[in-house]
Amino acid sequence: MVANARKRLISFLTIGGPMENIQPRDLRFSRRELMRGAVAGIGATVAAGLLTGCSPASEQRPTSQSGGITPGSLPKRYSQEEMNRRWAAVRAAMREEKFDGLLVSSRPDGEADIGWLTATGAPYAVMALDGKLLTVGGSGDNLHDGVEAREAPDDKFSEGINAAIKELGLTRGRIGVGYLADIVRLPEGGFNFTTLDRVKRGNPQARFDSAADLLLMVKLPRSAEEIAVLEKATAVSELGLQALMRTAKPGAIHREVWLAVYNAMVSASGEFPTRLSLRSGQEGNTGPRPLEEVMQAGSICNQELSATVLGYGSQVNQSFLIGGPAPADWLSAAQYCIDIFNKMVDWIKPGKPIREGMDYYKAEVEKRGPGYWGVLFHSGGGNDGPRWGPGRPEAANAVLQEGMVFTIKPRIPIKDVTAPAAQFGDAVVVTATGARRLGQRKLEILSLG
Template sequence: MVSPVHASELPQFSFEERQRRWQRVRHAMAREGMDLLLAPTHTGHWGQLQADVRYLTQLAPNMYEVFAVFPLEGEVVAITRMDSHTEWLRNAYEWVGDVRGLGRRTWSALVIERMHELGVTEQCTQRVGVVGLAQWQPRSPEGIIRYDTMARLKEAFPRIDWVNATGLMNHARAVKSPEEIACLERAGQIADKGVEAMIEHARPGMPAQTLWAHMQAAMLLAGGEYPSMINWDMRPDLSAFARHPTYRLLEKDDFSINEIEGKFNGYNHHTLHPAYLGQAPENYHRAYDAAYEAFEAAQAVARPGNTTANMAQAVEVVFQRHGLQGQFMMLGRGLGEDGPHQTMPTPDGEKPTKLEEGHVFAIRPVTGDVGASGRRFRMWLGDTCVVTPTGARRLSQHKMELAEIPC
């Protein structure tokens, strides 16, 4: 049965955008001597570990499993889990015409079949890149492709030179096009709604899980895609958030640090918005002012030709001037953990990244102080920005502040 879903019903990237991406990746493959690239399915980390599949095909919405076979020359093939889903994926997204279902077979069986169609034989010594064959980003320290899938591929093609293509794809995704930035701005509008809902609904006596639900609902009603990340908690002198909302009842003088992500068409806008239930103490304001000044300092130097090290140095100067201990963090944002990163360990030793116009990342300075409980709180703020010739521009509109919620 043909799916009634039509491409006009869903957000789409243009064929010009497909051409730009495919050329960018194929140029990188040619530089590395790769004849073929495999992007395996993996729906972890809110679907972000499947970012490369989505970048190449537009497929894999709502954490749906898709495996992409991307040759240096020839037709791109997407493999999906169920035969019955192939037609609706072809109708819903226009980039890839050859979508194949697993049926009762395995991922490796269909990949091997496609490689045979491309002329790869048991005796071939080509170089094949595999996204997630090994670590490049800190979220997946041992890669993401299944052991049994990789074992069967190696058995079928014992002379192939299998290489890790995670870094290649991460660099390809890092510089965003105008179409991608437009999606991130829309995701920023969705994140704005999550922030607004937190401030509007937080009240003493409310279960923390209920407030989290208000935030999720606001983002979905604004056109957001599910699932999206909200790492969030609210309690006295908070220094770390829960990975899942608790049923604790909120109280006056609770403090929230958080990571709130709006998602649109797979693109994630990451924001951190501290909030205090009641009137925040003076040292909270002092910590916030220092962190916000550090954020603006990082923005100012985030220009093409400068590096992530320049941004970190600008932040360090601010914290030293305020007499506070602080740290600079940044995470590349887009479909997933796009580069560049700072302060998160990677195999390249965190070498400074030279910034380019179109790089998108969340700037996240953090400091803190000792609260009334005797525990140290963390003042952590941030937002997703794009590198421009004049510095980093925010991609959301909510007011950055230490929100003090009347109660």
Template sequence: MTLLELTVQGRADRLRNVMLERELDGFVVVDPPSVRWFTGFTGSYGLAVISAEAVVLATDGRYATQAPAQLEAAGSDASVVIASDLIASGADVLTGAARVALEGDVISWNQQRQWASALADSELVAVSGLLRELRSVKDPAELARIEAAAALADAALAATEALRMPGTTERQLGLALDDAMRAAGASGPAYETIVASGPNAALPHARPSDRAFETGDLLIVDVGALVDGYRSDMTRSFVIGGPDAANDVACKILPLVTEAQAAAVAAVAPGVEAKAVDDACRSIITEAGLGDAFRHGTGHGVGLDIHELPSIRKDNAAILQAGQVLTVEPGVYLPGVGGVRVEDLVVVTDSGCRPLTLSPKLSL
């Protein structure tokens, strides 16, 4: 597949603007997705140091060839330092820095102590969430990768339709979905594919088992693809045997969740509080007497990580911004019986939102 060229140019400057406001002289980035976002480096071992003057990627000898090539391809002006002690190398860049930020929500206690020793003359400041906030608004190249991943998941769901029948096991369908995404060009699944049938569908994050589908089962399929590091996320719910096999429970909760999800998608727009999107669907489910069966937030951002900002939950007053990509996924779960979840991935536009996942939803 052909995708828009991705460049990291300008990203360090966005962070530097915030650093200036907070009187920070340096920022140490250790979370691998954020290291990649700033530099283009995809290796499993490395850190980035950002100061007013420079961006430096420190990694080890395994990436001596890969790192410079990836940074050049991503349009990064970062320098690459190959070292065995990454913290010492990073600290060298920050010599004389008065205040240095560490990722408070990522860095370990042990790492903090090592940085405190290496930067004994600097004040270390824990900063949480800032890099995730910067990453939450996608540029066109990022959006193109997420949209391509969504299309591959849509295609895989369509290609495996014949397996949604009595006798197929959850594991068989899950593997078929993963294989279909890879065959179509995905790097792999965006996360462990969820296939949950019958009573297992009452578990929001059930893992595929050897349980065979039975006629009348509610079936939840939660599937996403990975394209050039970026992820998609989608859930559809079905009745094994088709609409004619739906029992009274399915006939109640599947249309209810579908209606609630549509209301929440309609609420997504720039300037809207995240909790307003949650309320748009939660109120409908609650009014139907099933509020306690909706046991999770309504959604989350998606990008290099499968769970990013913004978090769409009832206590989050964060304001949605154009360019953010997020899920809208209400669900109802009845222990011992089954469950339904309907999820779309949408991008916030200037006037509302646009769905990226396009698979049809079951209508009863």
């Protein structure tokens, strides 16, 4: 179910500084200092040396470990006003696309469609353009006004869907199907073939077409309530990052570090993380499960941490050095990455084509040298949004709109280091005049352990 325990608040913070401000000093955190670390203060001022034997520099001491975030402190479900807003938005999009009804299913990657439309974990739902919204096969408990539950006899969902289509007067209508085809990162879709085949045969005069694009685009501008939830998810993600920085050190076993991060995020949110992947000496997206490998001194630790609140995830990224000595280009690459993050935040304005932003990013990276052209803007929310980057086709013609939320996560190669690249990322929301960070921590260059 999507309507379960969740969380929090967060603010805007300035990041980093120009490369010429880097001072030649070293920073090492003790375990006790990091145990006290707050989301608002992971880290301290960093240094250009990071050589074995250098004396520690002054530190900014974090103040608290959890920030008071617990499952009990978080919202339990979306408001009735928020659900009414979503239904009005999706019906307006249905009218524009000439859909008489909508058929959506649950998904293994976060229940993005069903959760967003019904705030339930029901297997299926059918919505009429000018009628009811019916869940099929799910519980009838704790539903918002405007949602009604219908049974699926013996879990034969096609029979329940056919009955709902008939009840809503859609047997001759054009019905948009979610998760059918042309899904982001799943071009052939994932809607159950047998279920849809039986629904089509049961409604031979109805027309069924993909509504994937409709369901993708209608969710991108977030409401104030959704943005607040994404701020809470960002805060829990930062707690995971804090746990990572407390436990990562030369000789640490990846499994133990991974589980510490997992426990920190689940204990705070009460929900499974949307994404938890970390590695030292490799890209952060290559460690989505506990491994038996040992973290090595002088390696860079990267991660993709996305906690979940009310079904919404928000990713954070922050490369840091484990022990020493540092790769020769580490400080320069890391600071350049922070500077580009700031430039991308400054670039954001409603109405700008996202493709233009990808071109700008690519040009800025290439001023330093060859770059990596993966994901730059990683959509926050139900794990179904586009992941924009130079040359990527996902919603490539989209334009920035107020309320969009995504993580900006540039990557800068570290010279003479095969992997990983330097990467610093945080979620931002597009405002009427620019962009605002959702995370609290300061993006800094760190050496731990």
